[in-house]
Amino acid sequence: MKNVELTGDRPPYLNVDSSQIREALVHSSKQPASLLGTADWKAQLQETTDRPEFSLYWQQIAETARVAMQEPLPPLTYSNFRQFAETGARKGYEDVYFERRARLAALGIQAAVAANSDEERAYLAALEDALWDVCGEYTWCLTAHLPAESDPVSEVDLFAAETAETLAELLYMYEDVLDRRIAERIRREVRQRVLEPVFIQNKPFFWRRADHNWSAVCAGGSGMAALLLMDDADELAAAIEQVCASLESFLSGYGADGGCAEGLGYWVYGFGYYTYFSEMLRERTNGGLDLLASAHPRNIAGFPERIHLSQGVYVNFSDSGEKEVLPTGLLHRLMERTGSRVVPYDAVPGLLSDPVRRWAHVLRNGLWTAGEEAQVVELSMKVEEHNSSHSNVSVFNELGWWICRAERSGANQNEHEHKHKHEHEKRPLAYGFAIKGGHNGEPHNHNDLGQFIMHGGGENILCDLGAGMYTQAYFQAGREQIINISSGGHNVPVINRVMQGSGNEYRARTIMQRTNELGLEVELDLTEAYPDAGLARYTRYAQWICPPAEDTVTIELTDRFIWSGEEKHFEERLISRFKPVIVEKGTVYWYGTRAVLQLSYDPELLEVSMYSTDHVDHDGHPFTFYTTCLAHRNAPSAELETHCRLEFEMRAGEHDLQ
Known part of the structure; x- marks a missing residue:
């Protein structure tokens, strides 16, 4: 390889070649003490035990480790293994799999802070049992990821790679105290299951060139795992070359704007592992190879802050949640390395805050989360940057996302009539708006061209449902029938009973965008999102208006339909976890905890109705959402064009009408 492969006519993001990789590895220490990104990992973990922001972190580590000491890992039975193939259900097998990984991680971290030698020996004995058990699993893959015709032992999916890394890091941390047979088995199993299939046999895994x-x-x-376990210099250099080629493909999935089409949760996952590998490689080569040094990954690093609305709530287009758990270690290391901002947080995430209990995140939260002094500096920088009454706008031109934020006093119209106010009502009130274009062939795609979110007081009042529960059907043909994916489950219209389709050909085109101190204007041509709906043209215009001197924001949304057939009707849909209140024709209210959203529409043009849906979220937790429908009766035959204008106003408010 001359250097990491080109993508089309684009120069490579990672400007490294074979000779650079070999030279950097040869001229560096074989196993530096800082491969985990800190000079003394055990002392670093010890130091965090007295820090208040780590209270939840250590509480969950200790409780999970205590369970792991008292009972063996729960078994991965064949009954659970066969469920996915027979029913499409994933949860039964994965619940057990992730509990096993949680206990392994807890033992690996708790052993480092044992109170005395006897306690340490007890934790290490339990850790050895857990390591031995994981080494003996039938496969390290999830059942949902196993191809029909493959060797389960040497198939490498996301979780097989994670398991290899986990075992290799635990061996790196504890090899001097682990039984020799445990160490040998880890080396043998990681090599047989992951290193040889990926780097020696060069199996054609689809993910090698995935974006x-x-x-x-x-x-x-x-x-x-290769950096920690491969001893042969030539073998390791060839492996790192392959990794860099795959990381080049990964980076190509991000445009120059640094936006992640998969959503924030997959930014954490994908870019998190990119960062973790990059930092280990930098340590291994004494800074000779630094994959975070170029402009493109630095742009990607700033994604979370740019889509943060307020109070830990994010824009969650695609398969993401409104409140994603962001690993604080990752955020602080990216701040240190790239200058990106750390989104404010109250506590370091606990082991159980991550539904899949990822070792890489939880370990680096303990090792990389900066102390109080660094956090104060970061907070002062953020306050200085955002101490403005003007709108703050983030634009992702290549991704097709536009996001607006503003803070106001939070005073509602009746404030002076109340003698006592809740403490939260004294804080500034954050407003936000986001709208997207793009196309319907994106990774973890939803059919959501023209989708928008309205945010007030720390809540997405008009929302995106985000990721649904993953099953076999969620990733198969016909997935458009699932409400999280269907355009019918988004804040976009159904036109002549036609919804949006899936694929790159269903796309939005930006007609106009304009930002100023008052806000944002965007107009999208969405005709190609509905090719079979009897349209000559369909455009959506959105304007966010947020005057600095006022405590309200307004959003004007205008859909323009130019008809080409006899049918000329549509239904606007608005999705919320808050029950709408319809008090009179032409007006709908949604009441959040601190903000009220008011919709004004033309009752001569639109007829309003509402229905509720009981649903489950990505993790299987039940919730109810409400769909407000604004139905347009069939236009007169002579009418060639219909305009639908929706006017929204957001302000501080109470539940006085509910």
Whole structure:
């Protein structure tokens, strides 16, 4: 390889070649003490035990480790293994799999802070049992990721790569105290299951050239295991070359704007593993190879802050949640390395805050989360940057996302009539708006061209449902029938009973965008989102208006339909977790905890109705959402064009009408 492969006519993001990789590895220490990104990992973990922001972190580590000391890992039974193939259900097998990984991680971290030698020996004995058990699993892959015709032992998916990295890092941390047979088995199993299939046999795994999270996680996890366990210099150099090629493909999935089409949760996953591997490689080569040094990954690093609305709530287009758990270690290391901002947080995430209990995140939260002094500096920088009454706008031109934020006093119209106010009502009130274009062939795609979110007081009042529960059907043909994916489950219209389709050909085109101190204007041509709906043209215009001197914001949304057929009707849909209140024709209210959203529409043009849906979220937790429908009766035959204007106003408010 002359250097990491080109993508089309674009120069490579990672300007490294074979000779650079070999030279950097040869001229560096074989096993530096800082491969985990800190000079003394055990002392670093010890130091965090007295820090208040780590209270939840250590509480969950200790409780999970205590369970792991008292009972063996729960078994991965054949009954659970066969469920996915027979029913499409994933949860039964994965619940057990992730509990096993949680206990392994807890023992690996708790042993480092044992109170005395006897306690340490007890934790290490339990750790050895857990390591032995994981080494003996039938496969390290999830059942949902196993191809029909493959060797389960040597198939490498996301979780096989993660497991290889976990075992290799635990061996790196504890090899001097682990039984020799445990160490030998870890080396043998990681090599047989991951290193040989990926780097020696060069199996044609699809993820090698994927432009999404799979390439970063599979290559990064396997690459970290190689850095820790491969002793032959030529073999290791060839492996790192392969990893860099996959990471080049991963980076190509991000445009120059640094936006992640898969959503924030997959930014954490994919770019997290990109960062973890990059940092280990930098340490291993004494800074000779630094994959975070170029402009493109630095742009990607700033993604979370740019889509943060307020109070830990984010824009969650695609398969993401409104409130994603962001690993604080990752955020602080990216701040240190790239200058990106750390989104404010109250506590370091606990082991159980991550539904899949990822070792890489929880370990680096303990090792990389900066102390109080660094956090104060970061907070002062953020306050200085955002101490403005003007709108703050983030634009992702290549991704097709536009995001607006503003803070106001939070005073509602009746404030002076109340003698006592809740403490939260004294804080500034954050407003936000986001709208997207793009296309319907993106990774973890939803059919959501023209989708928008309205945010007030720390809540997405008009929302995106985000990721649904993953099953076999969620990733198969016909997935458009699932409400999280269907355009019918988004804040976009159904036109002549036609919804949006899936694929790159269903796309939005930007007609106009304009930002100023008052806000944002965007107009999208969405005709290609509905090719079979009897339209000559369909455009959506959105304007966010947020005057600095006022405590309200307004959003004007205008859909313009130019008809080409006899049918001329549509239904606007608005999705919320808050029950709408319809008090009179032409007006709808949604009441959040601190903000009220008011919709004004033309009752001569639109007829309003509402229905509720009981649903489950990505993790299987039940919730109810409400769909407000604004139905347009069939236009007169002579009418060639219909305009639908929706006017929204957001302000501080109470539940006085509910």
